[in-house]
Amino acid sequence: MELFTEILLINLMTVVGMMIIGWIVSLIYRNVTVVDSLWGLGFVLIAWITLMLSDGYAARRVLIAVMVTFWGLRLSLYLSWRNWGKGEDPRYGLWRKESGEKFWIVSLSKVFILQAVVMWCISLAPQVGQMSPSPKHLTWIDIVGACVWTTGFFFEAIGDWQLARFKSDPANAGQVRRNG
Secondary structure (H helix, E strand, O other): HHHHHHHHHHHHHHHHHHHHOOOHHHHHHHOOOHHHHHHHHHHHHHHHHHHHHHHOHHHHHHHHHHHHHHHHHHHHHHHHHHOOOOOOOOOHHHHHHHHHHHHHHHHHHHHHHHHHHHHHHHHHHHHHHHHHOOOOOOHHHHHHHHHHHHHHHHHHHHHHHHHHHHHHHHEEEOOOOOOO
C-alpha cells in the first residue's frame, strides 16, 4: 500500500510540475491555450511513470501505457495542430479580461493546477490497473478493455478528422456539423 500511495503522489506532483512549466510558457507568450496541448501529454507521463515504478503484472502495465500513449499523443498533437497560430482560446480570453491584472495568478490555479488535479483523478483507473499485482496474466476483461479502447480511439480520431474537414470549408462557417 505504501508504494501505491507513493506512486500516486509522484504522479500528482509530476503533472502539477508539468502544468507549472506550461503556465510559465503561457505567461511568456500571453496565451493560456498551451494548456490544451499539455492535457494528453500529462496522461502519457502518468502512464509511463506508473509503468516504471509499479510492480503490477508487466504485460498489463505495458498494454495500458501503450494505449494511453497512443491516445494522449494523438490528442495532444491534434489540439496543437488545431490551435496553432490561432491566438488564445476565447474562453481563456474572457477569463483574462474578467481577471485583469490578476490573470497571471488566476490562470495558475483556475486553468493549470485545476487541470493537473482533474487529469490525475481521471487517470486513477489506468494507474490502479497498472499497479494491480493480480491476476498475474491477461484476462478476458483486459482483452475486452483493449477492444473497447480501440473502437473509441478510432471513433475519436475519425470524428476529429471529419470535424476538421467540415470547419475547413468556408461554406460551413458558423454552422454546426450534424452528421458523421
